[in-house]
Amino acid sequence: MTQVGDVRTQPLPPGVSEADFAQALDGFTAALGSGRVLTSEHDLAEFRDPFAFATWDDYTASAVVMPETVEEIQEIVRIANELKIPLWTHSAGMNNGYGGPAPRVTGSVIVSLRKMNKVLEINEESAYAVVEPGVRWFDLYEAVQSGGHKLMVSIPDLGWGSVVGNFLENGATYLPYGADMSAQCGMEVVLANGDVLRTGMGAMPGNRSWHVYKRGLGPTLDQLFMQSNFGIVTKMGVWLMPEPECYMPLWLRVWNEDDLEPLVETLRRLMLDRTIENVPQIWNTIALASVISSRAPWYQGEEPIPDPVIDTMARELEIGRWMMRFALYGDESVVDIRFRKIKEAFERIPGAEVWGQKHTPDEIPGLEHPFEQVQGGFPNLGINQMTGWYGGEEGGHIGFSPVAPLTGREAVAVRDLLRGLVEQRAGLDYAAVLIPINARSFIHVTMVIFDTKDETQTRRAYDTSKLLVREAAKEGYGEYRAHLDFMDLAAEQYSFNDHAYMRFAETIKDALDPNGILSPGKQGIWPKSMRPADNGR
Amino acid sequence: MTQVGDVRTQPLPPGVSEADFAQALDGFTAALGSGRVLTSEHDLAEFRDPFAFATWDDYTASAVVMPETVEEIQEIVRIANELKIPLWTHSAGMNNGYGGPAPRVTGSVIVSLRKMNKVLEINEESAYAVVEPGVRWFDLYEAVQSGGHKLMVSIPDLGWGSVVGNFLENGATYLPYGADMSAQCGMEVVLANGDVLRTGMGAMPGNRSWHVYKRGLGPTLDQLFMQSNFGIVTKMGVWLMPEPECYMPLWLRVWNEDDLEPLVETLRRLMLDRTIENVPQIWNTIALASVISSRAPWYQGEEPIPDPVIDTMARELEIGRWMMRFALYGDESVVDIRFRKIKEAFERIPGAEVWGQKHTPDEIPGLEHPFEQVQGGFPNLGINQMTGWYGGEEGGHIGFSPVAPLTGREAVAVRDLLRGLVEQRAGLDYAAVLIPINARSFIHVTMVIFDTKDETQTRRAYDTSKLLVREAAKEGYGEYRAHLDFMDLAAEQYSFNDHAYMRFAETIKDALDPNGILSPGKQGIWPKSMRPADNGR
Numbered sequence A, B: 001m002t003q004v005g006d007v008r009t010q011p012l013p014p015g016v017s018e019a020d021f022a023q024a025l026d027g028f029t030a031a032l033g034s035g036r037v038l039t040s041e042h043d044l045a046e047f048r049d050p051f052a053f054a055t056w057d058d059y060t061a062s063a064v065v066m067p068e069t070v071e072e073i074q075e076i077v078r079i080a081n082e083l084k085i086p087l088w089t090h091s092a093g094m095n096n097g098y099g100g101p102a103p104r105v106t107g108s109v110i111v112s113l114r115k116m117n118k119v120l121e122i123n124e125e126s127a128y129a130v131v132e133p134g135v136r137w138f139d140l141y142e143a144v145q146s147g148g149h150k151l152m153v154s155i156p157d158l159g160w161g162s163v164v165g166n167f168l169e170n171g172a173t174y175l176p177y178g179a180d181m182s183a184q185c186g187m188e189v190v191l192a193n194g195d196v197l198r199t200g201m202g203a204m205p206g207n208r209s210w211h212v213y214k215r216g217l218g219p220t221l222d223q224l225f226m227q228s229n230f231g232i233v234t235k236m237g238v239w240l241m242p243e244p245e246c247y248m249p250l251w252l253r254v255w256n257e258d259d260l261e262p263l264v265e266t267l268r269r270l271m272l273d274r275t276i277e278n279v280p281q282i283w284n285t286i287a288l289a290s291v292i293s294s295r296a297p298w299y300q301g302e303e304p305i306p307d308p309v310i311d312t313m314a315r316e317l318e319i320g321r322w323m324m325r326f327a328l329y330g331d332e333s334v335v336d337i338r339f340r341k342i343k344e345a346f347e348r349i350p351g352a353e354v355w356g357q358k359h360t361p362d363e364i365p366g367l368e369h370p371f372e373q374v375q376g377g378f379p380n381l382g383i384n385q386m387t388g389w390y391g392g393e394e395g396g397h398i399g400f401s402p403v404a405p406l407t408g409r410e411a412v413a414v415r416d417l418l419r420g421l422v423e424q425r426a427g428l429d430y431a432a433v434l435i436p437i438n439a440r441s442f443i444h445v446t447m448v449i450f451d452t453k454d455e456t457q458t459r460r461a462y463d464t465s466k467l468l469v470r471e472a473a474k475e476g477y478g479e480y481r482a483h484l485d486f487m488d489l490a491a492e493q494y495s496f497n498d499h500a501y502m503r504f505a506e507t508i509k510d511a512l513d514p515n516g517i518l519s520p521g522k523q524g525i526w527p528k529s530m531r532p533a534d535n536g537r
Helices: A018-032 A041-047 A070-083 A137-146 A163-168 A176-181 A257-272 A285-292 A307-316 A332-346 A361-366 A370-374 A382-388 A408-425 A455-474 A484-492 A496-512 B018-032 B041-047 B070-083 B137-146 B163-168 B176-181 B257-272 B285-292 B307-316 B332-346 B361-366 B370-375 B382-388 B408-425 B455-474 B484-492 B496-512
Strands: A063-065 A087-090 A109-112 A119-123 A128-131 A184-190 A196-198 A232-239 A246-254 A281-284 A322-330 A353-356 A395-400 A403-405 A431-436 A441-451 B063-065 B087-090 B109-112 B119-123 B128-131 B184-191 B196-198 B231-239 B246-254 B281-284 B322-330 B353-356 B395-400 B403-405 B431-436 B441-451
Touching (some): A018 A070, A041 A063, A070 A109, A070 A184, A070 A232, A137 A163, A196 B496, A246 A332, A246 A361, A257 A322, A257 A332, A285 A307, A285 A431, A285 A441, A322 A332, A332 A353, A332 B332, A361 A370, A370 A382, A403 A408, A408 A431, A408 A441, A441 A455, A496 B196, A496 B496, B018 B063, B018 B070, B070 B109, B070 B184, B070 B231, B119 B137, B128 B137, B137 B163, B163 B231, B246 B257, B246 B332, B246 B361, B246 B370, B257 B322, B257 B332, B257 B431, B281 B285, B285 B307, B285 B431, B285 B441, B322 B332, B322 B370, B332 B353, B361 B370, B370 B382, B403 B408, B408 B431, B408 B441, B408 B455, B441 B455, B455 B484
Parallel strands (some): A063 A109, A087 A109, B063 B109
Antiparallel strands (some): A119 A128, A184 A232, A281 A322, A281 A431, A395 A441, A403 A441, A431 A441, B128 B231, B184 B196, B184 B231, B281 B431, B395 B441, B403 B441
């Protein structure tokens, strides 16, 4: 019925008959109304991997449903169980570089949660918010401001993302609460059987501590719903930081490629002793140049940009070979002491410079540089132009993002490994952003940048990423998050004791979701019915 | 065979025949040797609830096995599966106030991990240790010191406890890494089927970030093994804090019962802005008096000590109506600024005083007060005499420990509720220690203190605790940890959506442990075979 006057060209879910699929769509339409059940090619276009080449159709949804309530999600799950329809949850954001909102299994029905976009609570006294999955960083910031709350949200670089979606993907944010997802507290989840679960203290009716105490009685379940397909998260508590007296965004610039080692060594000590409390970013020349420039003015060769040209870019763009952004927050007298200590420590590296200016919180929206806004909790889209590096109208990127210990030795080792692979095996420029996610480890975001209109270059980028997954794992570096196109490959690298981790995840999956309807294949976790026969398990 | 010359008086596991149990003991003995399989009444005496009345036998083990390796644990689990023997894991510590090492199910075989007591690694550069479950706080401190590492361990009040055991029970520790178990990173677990699982980055063979990055690819499982019976943890990473330039233990004393409200309000603001970074403790007069005094000199009446007498104790013992211990850590210049700020803030409360002295880390072992040692990471047994309050040779206590938001209003509400119940319904003195486990919530440890030689008083204490569980839950306060004797009752209070949380936990339990061998009943989680028929699930 939903197809009257609108010929469906989308694929069916695997093993589902045309009749059953039509019945499912009827059920969804009865529950949500036709306006919130999308099936046309036009409507589905925005739910594919935005950077995949136009003719590729590996990860294509059959429909999109847009619930507005928990009850509607329960009804969607009920129908999916009855007719064995695979669902794929998408909160609201972009997930660019990791496959976008596209489903792992072609023919899945995307459950888009963008219409569940209410900020349910902001508690000024205990400094937290409770949000639905469709709430974007822009929305949460706006709610905090319009309520007159003197609170800051730890945000990522792009404000269009979903708060809940970012947490569920283990995404980074950059204020002091950005370390290790420390800001998440308490959630509500719809399970595959339609049950509504509340985690932590929320498991007690009327409990007052759901969003202020991170655990409950018995095992804490929140992390089980991150990077998994065990449930659909419908509410989440997020801790907010009281506005400090003083905010001081800082810059560190060094001029030699190998200054990375003393930079990281110094940084670890300053993070371990809590002098630096936020989550910094360390950009190499090409990554930062890709935000403020493009490749053509600097180099026209097909091969990777040679070091002397990188040095020219570093000098003329005044961005150095490595540039770190970070910030201080607190009482002005403490910020002053810490700034002096930090400057003195980093400037022992020959040629290194540290600089920055102090601000009051109300000055943050007016700051010129998007990085200074982001670290001050003011969401924007400043770095979104990065992907135009190789020219062409529409740039794309894949994020290959392994984790390593935060030591100078490891930083250099990972850099050498990945730079070698990216340049020598793939012939691409090496663009890297190192994100120290806590005082002991960093995520090495390797930006594999390409022109999405060039199929050969795009294919090479996807293939390169897979090469990186394999080669990095051999050296002991695993991805913190995997692109749709190599989720299985990335998960396979976690193979200790005959894949004990994945076998455990599969046991949980089968117990919670016997019909395998929730996001099959997510992070390599397949339900029994879709598990490859040859995976030896 | 183990019973030759040693008549076993202990109970059998439920539903297990004498022959099968003998076969299990033979198997354990074959695997471990007879010296590490204990069955005599004398040997088992130390594995009961130390504060239960002498003749009670509710929670009695049938045997204790003491593995030294992961392989031995796997063999124990294999035998237990074959013969349906319930196991009960105990790391090494006391668990006093929560039932000690005793098993929930009478006849269980205790797996004591005290002989797995190796500190496997101390990494100075990234500031972490890897420990086995038998490692006590004393042992870890000693290993750090003897290695010459300039690192501090966030420890609890009693140094005899197991590091792993404390983490697995969500126990508090009191240095800056004490908030919300923030120090735990990566574990190894033996599952009910004998499989060895490594969590987080440990799931990748040879990964370098197992104990520096808190997550992995896919759902993070660490918290699933805390306060649960889903596995036996055999290794755990623990983050350590680099020694600061300056350590300043502090005291705050107030003189009026209702000063609690402004005290907590001020504290929350100072914790939210990270001026106070450790986990404080707020003691009421009776709780603190019980450490340094006993009841008889102050009051001889049977009824709860009246307020005027408490005021006398507060004055003469110089401990106030509430006394808070806390500490500063960092560069001396920052500590100085923070101390002035803290002193100024709290001393707005009429009569309040804040004081303390600065120390270098090497002075900590020589500090006089055990509290000042504990907050400096030097383990001791200083507060262990608390339970002699009611006289008698051997005092006992039960910890009733609900969680509440860290606001002045809530602190007063919880105090009023619990003081009323303890004094008026149970006729006991109200001894309380409030532990702000993070900037937003606190655990209200209610010390129900009694003389273990007095059966009536002991019974009343156990009954009182159950009353507290029920009444606190009605007001929205749930326990963070439950005594063996009311684990089920405490878990039942977490009943949102027809006990969705417990039904979820049971689903996981049944999938991972179909024979129900691992710690049945732990935190109210029962395997299918032992689940009460009348629990409606």
